[in-house]
Amino acid sequence: MSERRAAPTVGQVVLGRRLQELREAAGLKREEAARALRVASATVRRVEMAEVSLKIPYVHVLLTAYGVPEDEVAMFVDLTEEANEPGWWQRFSDVLPDWFSMHVSLEGSARLIRSYEPHFVPGLLQTPEYARAVMEAGTIGHTGPEAVERHVSLRMARQKLLTREHPPHLWVIIDETVLRRPVSIDGKVMRDQLDRLLDASESGHVTIQVAEFRDGPHPGTSAPFELFRFAEPELPDMVYTEYLTGALYLDSRREVASHLEVLDHMTAGAASAQRTKEIIAEYRDGY
């Protein structure tokens, strides 16, 4: 389990892991790599773990020490420069806590996003009005209306990943509570939001399933969480889960597998995507 305060991009994580593999393939220990760089071996570890950003001169020295051919070094340097580019979300740094920017990077790079939402419509599928209502209720006193608007804008900007070319597949399981709980006294907010869910579920890359009340308890009794899977086979799945003042990013095999297992049990027990459309439509007509 690791709590990250700094926020590496996914590209940096991939490259860090790749550096580690190349070092191990060259039969070098971290101490030996550190000697080539004239740094402490802890620095090599931090580079490989993407805890510090990759410096181009370091990349050159390390890859040469690992006996990587020149053309591959050049390719690696290009990738490093790309990975070091700040993400689009940096312009929201006024309202974006450090612990959440990693999340934005992960979801933007994921090929598959699976999530479990017990309370609210997943952020990527919210309408602006729904998002605003949830945020106004969720901030206790110390956030002004301007900050709320900035948060809503950030959330809407995140949603662009669903309409880009080659969008990720979004597979969400929502508890029936989500449909049952109005976030506003204005029924239109819920009607529009549920229409949005119905539209999304028609798209080929969004799957929504409802865990119905009538099916009783389910294994998703913990906090909401998301599981990200990446196109790069060497990257492990990552699980993101939030608490009041921060978030956890889990990537150990055992912890990720436990979350995967919960999602799999829930997907088997929840209403099918087809049946879910009917359920959402029924609730929609009730608002």
Next chain:
Amino acid sequence: MTTPEGAPTRVDTSRPHPARVYDWWLGGKDNYPVDEELARRILAVDGTVLRGARANRRFMQRATRTAAEAGIRQFLDIGTGIPTEPNLHQIAQSVAPDAKVVYADNDPIVLRHAQALLRGTPEGTTEYVHADARDPETILRLAAESLDFTRPVALSLVALTHYLGDATDGDDVHGLLKTYVDALAPGSYLVLSQVTPDLSPDAIAKAAEHFRRSGTPFFPRPLAEFHRFFDGLELLGPGIIPVYGWRPEPEDVAAQAEGIVPVYAGVARKP
């Protein structure tokens, strides 16, 4: 998902599941530590399983393409497993966008994965049936909601029959296959691959023992037994052959250099 009424939604993830063991061999991430453990244990006694799993996937692709190019527009895949790109409907619908594909699996988790992630072309149909291969009546009845069995269908059971026993084990796999084939129209295809003890008997015996001990009976079959699945059908060239050798593409020829794969494959046409 089409489910027979009252079909139990049994989910037991405390024991390894063959589809997830297979997923680990293919380098997938939809498996749990218990599956990985068995996958590794089998890999230790039979070093061919990684390339065997890949070879089965590639065979499914070549056989599906062959059937689609021969004009078949309906596909029934039993024992679909965890989605792995490219999937059967992608191959079939890349040849013929209007191809109809029905996937059947008995595991609710596996099937939900297929349902969530295997989306076909708008012109074609991609459907999912929750039923067991041992229950051909149910599979055929539910598949018939999407497929027209008076017209040719390519029926595939890729790397599945080695999980089904003989009459003496209560499964009668040859009888099951006959029931399926009897339901097919003339011009239909049967696509099969399965593990054999013929090529590396010791390794396969050990692998089978690991499967059995984990609660999954395993039935490798010699050539004559595999051949019997195709009784009354016309085998397409080159006949029954170790899986990489079935109409290999350059990539398969290259893969053959890695060594044997103790899996037979064959495709036959119903006259």
